[in-house]
Amino acid sequence: MHLGQLPLTLLVLMLRGTSETCTSRPHINAVEGEPFFLKYCPLSPxxxxxxxxxxxxSESDGKVELRSSSSPRITLHDYVLEFWxxxxDDSGSYVFQRGNDTHDWKMNVIRRSKHSCFTERQVTxxxxxxxxxxxxxxxxxxxQDLVHRTALxxxxEKIENNKNPSLKKNAEFKDQGYYTCMFFLHHNGKLFNVTSTYNITIVEDRSTIIPAILGPKIEHVEVELGTDVQLNCSAWLNEKDYIYWSFHRKDGQDPNEHxxxxxxxxTSEGKWHASRILRIENINKKNLNxxxxxxxxxxxxxxxxxxxxLTKGRGDIPGHVFTRGMVTALVISGGILCLVIAGVIYRIDLALFYRHFTGRDETLTGNQYRDAGVSYPMVLLGNLIKKH
Incomplete structure (x- = not known):
């Protein structure tokens, strides 16, 4: 290490050792009746x-300098202002000044609860x-150096412990609650206490999930007799969970199932994924359905x-049957179409054929114009004669 780096290193170590006690927040709360302090930490030596x-x-009195003689409850230690x-009535704005360095805070003093050992607004x-x-x-x-006794x-409700009470264990749901550290300290012959309260909430392990197998609940696999198949089962699960296959028959397990x-x-996201394969060799009818x-x-x-x-292709029409069926349907459709076309073209001949086949003559019924082969041309000829 170069000599020029020593002052910088010492400064970093000094600031690291004092940063925990520095009052950096501009708005702070204090509890009535407890010792409190404001501490300014310079950014440079x-x-x-x-x-x-x-x-x-204050708005009414302006900026009033504080001295140790101002109140027996106030103590000044260079960068630190203590309240004992x-x-x-100590609520208000406080200003620190040293040369060109200034810093100000706005302090709000909270009324102490008379029915509890802690103040809910001062809970972490x-x-x-x-x-x-x-x-x-x-x-x-x-x-810490002034603490005479500590209780948890x-x-x-007091937790009986040794002289340095603390709680360190694996969390259980019954551990949920408010934990208050109470520090008893002496100052100028008087006993004071400072509290630190934590609201501990116990929740489910966020890494624990409800396991789920991937894919549909029922999967049909098409196979051919005499071939092999691999059934792959995979799932999202927890670290202690496991996957297994069950396929027992009354007559025992088939030796081709492994x-x-x-x-x-x-995974990189911290999730657990597992898979297990079932291999079935030389598939026979006992493996189906x-x-x-x-x-x-x-x-x-x-x-x-x-x-x-399932047997591969089960439920489908065989290829040769499908082909024959299509050819037959096309032939029948073509025949019907030809009959319709022929009927349109030769409708007069068909009418005469029908009269001959049934032995009926529509002209004998009194309607002389129903003869499809003769009456209709005669009507056309009569109309032409009338016009001339």
């Missing part, structure tokens, strides 16, 4: 000597998945898929 000043600003304790929420690490560490980065409470090993992988069941077993419940083998 200060080389020139200068005077540090703290002010409280903070009260409701944490969500923990069941079975994962649950940790409540009762330590205070600023007041759950829903305002179940493969389960193949399980974890039989349910091969693939099941994924899980604490969330099973999921099953059925595979049924």
């Amino acid at each position: 200060v080389h020139e000597p200068s005077t540090t000043k703290w002010f409280k600003a 304790p903070v009260e409701l 929420s944490k969500t923990v998945e069941v079975g994962k690490a649950l940790q409540v560490d009762c330590s205070h980065s600023y007041y 409470y759950k829903n305002c 179940e493969g090993e389960e193949i399980k992988i974890r 039989f349910s091969y069941n693939c099941t994924v077993s899980s604490d969330k419940g099973p999921d099953t898929k059925r595979f049924i083998l």
Whole structure:
């Protein structure tokens, strides 16, 4: 490491050690009756000597400088302004000033709850998945050296523990609740307490899913006798779930049925995918129309898929029958069409044939114009004679 890098490294380490106690948020809340502090951390080291000043600003009084003599509850430590304790009338705007560096905060003091060991507006929420690490560490980065005793409470009931109470375990649903770390500290002969409360919510493991086999619940597979087939069953599942085949008959398992090993992988998204193959060799009639069941077993419940083998082409019309049927239909259709065309062209001859065949003469019925072969031309001839 170059010597020129040493000051920068020391500055980074110094800022890292103090960043946890710096008051960086512009709007902050404090609880009535508890010790509280405001701390300014400069972004760069200060080389020139200068005077540090703290002010409280209000619309009525303007900016008023704070001194240790201003109130027995206020203590000034260069970059730190302490309240022992903070009260409701301490709400307002505070300004830090050192040379050209200034920083301001707006502080809101919340009334302390008389019926609870914590104030709901000063609660930090944490969500923990069941079975994962649950940790409540009762330590205070600023007041730790002044702490005389520490106690841990759950829903305002004390948890008996050693002198450094903490909670570290695998989360269970019964662990859900409000955990309050209470720090007891002495200052100027008086005993104060500072609280830190966490609302712990226990939820289902987000990585746990309801397993599901891919594809339809029933799959028909067309096969030919004497050939081989592979039935592939795959599913989304959890790490401890597994896939298995069930295809037992009353007369025992067919020796041509072989179940493969389960193949399980974890995707880049953290999901588990598994597959298992059932190989059926030299297919015979016993393998047809039989349910091969693939099941994924899980604490969330099973999921099953059925595979049924059918003879290839079952239910379809054979090719030679289909061809003969089409030819016959075309011939019959062509014959009917020819008869219709012939009837249109030779309709007069057909009428005469009909009269001859039935032995009837429409002209004898009193309607002399019904003779399709003679009467109609005679009518045309009579009309022409009348016109001339």
